[in-house]
Amino acid sequence: MSRPQSAPIRHFDADTIRRGAIACLPLLPSTMIFGAVLGVLATQRGLSLGELLFMSLTVFAGSAQFVSVDLWRETIPSVTIIVATAVINLRYVLIGASLRPVFRGRPLWVKICGMHMVADENWAVTMTQENLANPGFLLGGGIFLGIVWATGNTIGYLLGGGIPDPNVYALDFAFTAVFAALTVGMWKGRVDLLPWLAAAIGSLIGHYTLPGTWSILAGAGAGVVVAALTWREDMDDTAPKSEIAPEIAADTYGAPEGTYSTEAGK
Template sequence: MHATPSFTLQGLRRGFTATLPLGLGVFVYGLVFGVLSRQAGLTDLQALAMSAFVYAGASQLLAMELWGPAMDVAAVVLTTLVVNLRHVLMGAALAPWFQGFGPAKAYGSVFLMADENWAMAMGAYARGERDGAILAGGGLCVWVSWFAATAVGRVLTGGLAEPEAFGLDFAFTAVFLALLTGFWRGRADLPPWLAAAVVSLLAWAVLPGKWYILAGGLAGSLLAYMTYKERA
């Protein structure tokens, strides 16, 4: 029988510590955002405020591609929405864990939710962990890493004017590949993963913007749900 859900300082520390290796990866591609934000013309205050309150690595990096004097605000908003729609599913997965918590703990944890600490927390939940502060602690680690990297990236702009020359442009991809391996449970996971990959590539080839991200995610999720129902 699983323990009753709780929210403790010990859980907060455990979550922070467990996420430190991923936090280092976040720091690396956070440097890229710091560099790109200066190249896009953001002030120090704007870049730091964006990392503190938007706190969405993929969306912020994509926004920098669209940023400029003649940028289409609607395109930035829509792109951010599409990229972050996965958080609806991620939040729904946390519902059994957080339904007994008050608004401050639940919504505070959701604000700190990123792909890295969500993956770590869900793995802990599957192993029987019921301390909800695990998610918040991991999120705090990611937030600190992201915010600090933004500041450092701004300072180092002169030396890192071309992030790809140092391989930093691959850091974002590398972190997500590391997260993916942590979810592997066996051959049954392969069909949804392949479906997500194939649909993403097809959507990338025929659809404008970043819709391929949502299309691949929905395809993989739908197939995973269907196969789960068949095994249940």
């Protein structure tokens, strides 16, 4: 008797990728503006359009790109830029940890592809979804935002010196406005109150006591610690079993009762 063949697992399906992209449509204006501001800054720092787009493709981290482009001067050592961007991107350690339900049971290549396309915005949109089990949703949002981001970079770069100081038009506030709106959808109820309050207090203390963007990590760390201390087992329901591919669900949770393998037609 031949062994039954299980259907291949589809880690990234077109429909889920499309839904992830559509969910990020409201972020198009702010992402485009924010990307254009970076394009203007890149022009002022003497970067070529090719260098800027290559950075957006390989780094894909808006705040880190802003810092690295702003520090792009002959008098500043490369190691300084590397350290500065690494510090800013430390928050992705916490972001990656929060995405564990999305990548649970997935192979390494899926995790690498998915995490490379993680931006703050599509991460926040993904975390508002009831089903966190499919990385295609996260990837779809990342691909969409990446295209919009690169388009904004190009527009801002071509505008060049036409906008000498983007801050005059409050274009630098686009990033903050996006997250102020996204936090509404991320609120899950009273269970979030203490972690959010701890994150806010930690960020404020860090803002007045720490240099650079360390306040971001301070706030995130405070929120994570409080969330861990107040966590209860009945809260861990971020990845509904019914929404996970059967092969992955079986590996993660064990096969559902009453299921068995059969040959075709039996």
